[in-house]
Amino acid sequence: MGGNYLGRKAFQALVTLLFVLIVNFLLFRAMPGSAERILLRNPHISAEQLEAQRVRWGLNKPVFPDQLVDYLAATAQGDLGFSFEFRGQRVTDVILAKIGPTILLIGIGEVIALVLGLALGAYSGWRRGGPVDYVGTSLALVLYSMPSFWLGMILLIIFSTSLGMFPGNGMITPGITGDPLTRLADLMGHLILPGVTYAIGYVGQYSLLMRSSVIEVLAEDYVLTARAKGLTEGRILRSHGLPNALLPTVTLVAINLGYIWAGAITVEQVFSWPGLGTLTVSALGSRDYPVLQGIFLLLSFSVIAANFVADIIYSRLDPRVRS
Amino acid sequence: MSGTTLTASQLRAERWRLRLAGFRSFARRFASHPAGVVGVVIILFFGVMALAPELIAGPFENATRPSGTPLEAPSSAHVLGTDEQGRDVLNLVVHGARISLAVGLLASAITIILGAGIGIIAGFFGGRVDTILMRITDFFLILPTFVLALVLAPIIIDVFGVGTEVFGIRMTLVAIIVVIGLTSWASTARIIRAQALSIKERAFVDRARVIGAGPSRIMIRHILPNVMSLIVANTVLVIASSILTETTLSFVGLGDPQSPTWGTTLHYAQVTGAPGSGAWWYTASPGVAIVLVVLAFTLIGNALDDTLNPKLKARR
Numbered sequence: 249m250g251g252n253y254l255g256r257k258a259f260q261a262l263v264t265l266l267f268v269l270i271v272n273f274l275l276f277r278a279m280p281g282s283a284e285r286i287l288l289r290n291p292h293i294s295a296e297q298l299e300a301q302r303v304r305w306g307l308n309k310p311v312f313p314d315q316l317v318d319y320l321a322a323t324a325q326g327d328l329g330f331s332f333e334f335r336g337q338r339v340t341d342v343i344l345a346k347i348g349p350t351i352l353l354i355g356i357g358e359v360i361a362l363v364l365g366l367a368l369g370a371y372s373g374w375r376r377g378g379p380v381d382y383v384g385t386s387l388a389l390v391l392y393s394m395p396s397f398w399l400g401m402i403l404l405i406i407f408s409t410s411l412g413m414f415p416g417n418g419m420i421t422p423g424i425t426g427d428p429l430t431r432l433a434d435l436m437g438h439l440i441l442p443g444v445t446y447a448i449g450y451v452g453q454y455s456l457l458m459r460s461s462v463i464e465v466l467a468e469d470y471v472l473t474a475r476a477k478g479l480t481e482g483r484i485l486r487s488h489g490l491p492n493a494l495l496p497t498v499t500l501v502a503i504n505l506g507y508i509w510a511g512a513i514t515v516e517q518v519f520s521w522p523g524l525g526t527l528t529v530s531a532l533g534s535r536d537y538p539v540l541q542g543i544f545l546l547l548s549f550s551v552i553a554a555n556f557v558a559d560i561i562y563s564r565l566d567p568r569v570r571s
Numbered sequence: 572m573s574g575t576t577l578t579a580s581q582l583r584a585e586r587w588r589l590r591l592a593g594f595r596s597f598a599r600r601f602a603s604h605p606a607g608v609v610g611v612v613i614i615l616f617f618g619v620m621a622l623a624p625e626l627i628a629g630p631f632e633n634a635t636r637p638s639g640t641p642l643e644a645p646s647s648a649h650v651l652g653t654d655e656q657g658r659d660v661l662n663l664v665v666h667g668a669r670i671s672l673a674v675g676l677l678a679s680a681i682t683i684i685l686g687a688g689i690g691i692i693a694g695f696f697g698g699r700v701d702t703i704l705m706r707i708t709d710f711f712l713i714l715p716t717f718v719l720a721l722v723l724a725p726i727i728i729d730v731f732g733v734g735t736e737v738f739g740i741r742m743t744l745v746a747i748i749v750v751i752g753l754t755s756w757a758s759t760a761r762i763i764r765a766q767a768l769s770i771k772e773r774a775f776v777d778r779a780r781v782i783g784a785g786p787s788r789i790m791i792r793h794i795l796p797n798v799m800s801l802i803v804a805n806t807v808l809v810i811a812s813s814i815l816t817e818t819t820l821s822f823v824g825l826g827d828p829q830s831p832t833w834g835t836t837l838h839y840a841q842v843t844g845a846p847g848s849g850a851w852w853y854t855a856s857p858g859v860a861i862v863l864v865v866l867a868f869t870l871i872g873n874a875l876d877d878t879l880n881p882k883l884k885a886r887r
Binding site for chain 2: 271389392393394397398401404405408416509513517518528532535541543544548551
């Protein structure tokens, strides 16, 4: 039964991935900067030259199936074409160069969000209707209504421009020298504001889910049994409530791991963090379509993979879903 | 029951009386959600701002022409200070209300029409139609739609040209509206489909079919009215998220400088380095407007959901 379940999920993930690739392929045909149209804009180009270019890029072949197959084969080999903005650089290289800083930022942000969100949510659900629950739930609603980049701008004004506590720009102080510890401290200083901005956006989401999950679990029969056995409330929460309440958050975290890239786009922009988000915005400004589509492909792939992983983890933790 | 045969006009009057009574009871139940009432008050305030900005700030020209020195701090002349060109920020924010709200509302209209349409059709027909439509829906649910919107918007703008207008709306805004609509209908479709599935099993749908009503008539006259309460509550929540998405798209530079929304204003604040130069009034003002409007729509949406769909409350 288990193999069957995983097989079905894997098949679904592959079909979705194929969909994404086809959408990306169609976007390439629709976009105004395709190689052929750029060539056509040059009035001095002869018909023979144009034809040679068309053959070189495979544009003389029928769109379906030949061009589609070529596209799929090239993509499978990691060939996403060349960037418009960074002449002569492969899209794959342009994107790979920016992945590290983004992973660092969202990694730190995600850890802060998880710790704060789960703790706040668990406590709010446990002491439902209490002051922490009331303030926390209202705060989560306000945070949900707030564009995270705006929160970042405000934090930057307060803690960087006015108080001067943290640098508000970039990842490393330019030209910094010294021992690795000094440089690490410099990096951490730069990381704090964008990391916290990023995390606050997700704290609300995690705490709301954890809260409702704890409330649901505490109404279960086995909690009543535990209470009848004479366990203390704290013990019930720790041994019976939390382990079960964490189940849905595992899925949410796994799925979020796919989406978080998108959340980093605007936050990186505010703090000039040299990652994928800043790359996305600059590619938008210069209409660097190959890079934009490469980023879209990367993010879609990570979302699909994250969903698949979430399904696997969940079926391990909770065998009931497999049947 | 003698003498109770109603004339056409009495019947109409009676219908109106029932409608009014229904609305009164709805209003009473809605009013029992204080948060929802606060939301309505906030939206009324911004609604006036959008319809008659001249009442609160000066004419539109003041929002496009400098009236002070660059980045002036708030004073009695400029209550919310000035931007990098010396334009009055209060004016910018007040005049941004109409465009921000219009883009949000139009994008939500596309989202809801697509979502409700696909949901009702999938739920009503079932079978293969349902399978195909729900596969597409799942695809849009799983995709990072914000990134898809980011890629699509410039393509639409470049293909149709920046200068063109559709129904008097500039192409950049049209692209943003269409892109938000195209990428955010999936969750609405899921919600509506689930409800349509249960409604089509009710007896009155069978009766309609027996007296010869076709599928489109049944969907429009019998299923649509019964999912309307879900659509209404969902629409209000969709407006909130559309405004947020528009803000973000404009912030990364896809907005139209000629018709600035709050997101576009924040974009220029960011690009000209307002946060780094401590111009908090320039950064804070449009953001506060966004947070208030989105929060208000969310509060109204939640209150409507509780009022109109009380049965679903137990589920959450």
